[in-house]
Every structure is written in C-alpha cells, then in structure tokens.
Amino acid sequence: MSSEPDDPEVTARMRSAHAVACGFVGAAPDAQPSGGEGQEAWGWRGRTLGRPVTGPYGPGWLRVVHSPLDKATGKLWTGPEAAERLIPRQVPRPRLRRVRQWTEGGDAYKAELYDRAVGETLSPTPVLVTAEPPLTARWWSDLRTALVHLSAVRTDRTAVRQAYLDRAMPKYLAFLGGPVPTRPPSWSTAHGDLHWANLVGPELGILDWEGWGTAPAGYDAALLHAYSFGMPERAERVRQELSPLLDSEDGRFAELVVITELLQSAERGDNVELVPALRQRAKEVWHRTAADGVKVLLREYD
Incomplete structure (x- = not known):
C-alpha cells in the first residue's frame, strides 16, 4: 500500500470512481464507527484505491484501478482475473467475485470486488x-x-x-x-x-x-x-x-x-x-x- 496521492485532483477522481464502482457491482462502502469514509488503501501514485464494502457476497473489498485508456491492456490490467482462473486454491487469497470496466473520456477504470480478507x-x-x-x-x-x-x-x-x-x-x-x-x-x-x-x-x-x-x-x-x-x-x-x-x-x-x-x-x-x-x-x-x-x-x- 502507498499513501494518499499528493495531487488532490487524483484523490478526488479516484474517490469518485470508487463511488461509481460501488453502483456497478451492487456494493456499499463500510463506514468507520465514527462515520468517516472508512479504511482506504492507495496504490502507487493513486493508480488504485481499495476500501471495505458490503456487497452481494457479504463483507467484501472493492478495488478500483485506473489507467490511461490506451494502456488499459496487458499484464497489470488482467492479472487478478488470470490469477482467479489459473492459480490453485492452495495459494490462499481472497476470491475475486465481480469485475466491471468502464471509461470516462481518456481514462479507463476497472472495479474488482473481492471477498474480505480474514485478518x-x-x-x-x-x-x-x-x-x-x-x-x-x-x-x-x-x-x-x-x-x-x-x-x-x-x-x-x-x-x-x-x-x-x-x-x-x-x-x-x-x-x-x-x-x-x-x-x-x-x-x-x-x-x-x-x-x-x-x-x-x-x-x-x-x-x-x-x-x-x-x-x-x-x-x-x-x-x-x-x-x-x-x-x-x-x-x-x-x-x-x-x-x-x-x-x-x-x-x-x-x-x-x-x-x-x-x-x-x-x-x-x-x-x-x-x-x-x-x-x-x-x-x-x-x-x-x-x-x-x-x-x-x-x-x-x-
């Protein structure tokens, strides 16, 4: 995990994308007991944002990935889905339940809904x-x-x-x-x-x-x-x-x-x-x- 991006525009854009992703996969963000925004996990330079949610499979983790539209392909873009298909369950990891992709102008986004990790x-x-x-x-x-x-x-x-x-x-x-x-x-x-x-x-x-x-x-x-x-x-x-x-x-x-x-x-x-x-x-x-x-x-x- 990385820290919140220094660029406030990136932070606002990714939080907005996460809200859109919740609607796409039918999940709602979990709030902190104090009513705050909940735990956020940022990727390198704000490329990804994950937060705990409640979804159709129970407690989950919703991760949003951003890429310029012309680079939304290849290993990093498809890795989690390939892992879900190919890697045996003897390698413990949260199940990937839903994936949804969309574009906004020159930006591509992908929502990945996982089971909540234990611990x-x-x-x-x-x-x-x-x-x-x-x-x-x-x-x-x-x-x-x-x-x-x-x-x-x-x-x-x-x-x-x-x-x-x-x-x-x-x-x-x-x-x-x-x-x-x-x-x-x-x-x-x-x-x-x-x-x-x-x-x-x-x-x-x-x-x-x-x-x-x-x-x-x-x-x-x-x-x-x-x-x-x-x-x-x-x-x-x-x-x-x-x-x-x-x-x-x-x-x-x-x-x-x-x-x-x-x-x-x-x-x-x-x-x-x-x-x-x-x-x-x-x-x-x-x-x-x-x-x-x-x-x-x-x-x-x-």
Missing part, C-alpha cells in the same frame, strides 16, 4: 517498519506451501524479463567489482510483489495479484527478505523460515535480482533507507555465489 495486513507499507506481529509456525508453513504450489503454475505471463536482468544487473551491481551473473539457474512462477503490505495474518492470505508471472526461482522469498532489511532480526527470521528457497543457487541469484530492482527504485526515491543494507547483502551473496562457483570447478577437476 489484517502485516504492515501499512511494503517495508516492515514495525515489529512483526506474532506469526505462528503454521503461518510460515502455509506460506512455504503456497509458494511451492504457485511456482508450479504454468503461464505465459512474465513478472521479470531476461532482457531486464541483462541490462540492469551489471549496472546496479557494478560496485561488487567483478562479473555479475545475469542468467538465472531456473525460472518459476511468482507472485511478483510479495511484501509485508500484501500479506495477511494471523491466517495467511496473499493480496494484489496484478503482476504475477514467471521470474527467477526463489524471487518471492528474496523479495520478502529484502523488504525486511530495515529490521535485521526480522530479516533473520525470514532467512530461517524460507531457507529452503533462499539457501540455494536459485535463491542467491534471486536475491541479486531483487537487490538490483530495489537499488534502481531507490534512485526514484523509493525506500532509500534500505540502500546500505541492500548493498551489504549483495556483497555477502555475491561472495557466496563466487565461492560456490570455485567449488564446482574444483569438483569438475577432481
């Missing part, structure tokens, strides 16, 4: 900024199981492209002082945006399926790990719980991919506070990867 999101932001709520062993086990089931889904959707890796990894990891691998050991299907604001507890739920698709194997675990770097003890917990996905050749490469992406986004002012930890972790992973390469060579010549 609360674990952080108001992708980066974990407060103490992690108590997560049970069952929650972590369910997350590992979900990622395994997700990784096996067959799709032609792409979350991370090889062309991006070839271009960005040498640039943003140049400080490592040596050759940086850009070809992943293997690919699998990933959520693509697995961070703390997209996870629900105490019962596991995974939100926001816009960008899912193929990525280097271990990508989701690596992303959640990186978004924990602001709280080292929590990052260590992620390493322990997701070690089957992180402590491998695939996992180490995925960490370098994620670090590349976050260093690039930091140039735009996003999560700048993570940069020192990202660079330090990249050095640790790169040295481990180089050491593994030497061991392979030694075995080949043994």
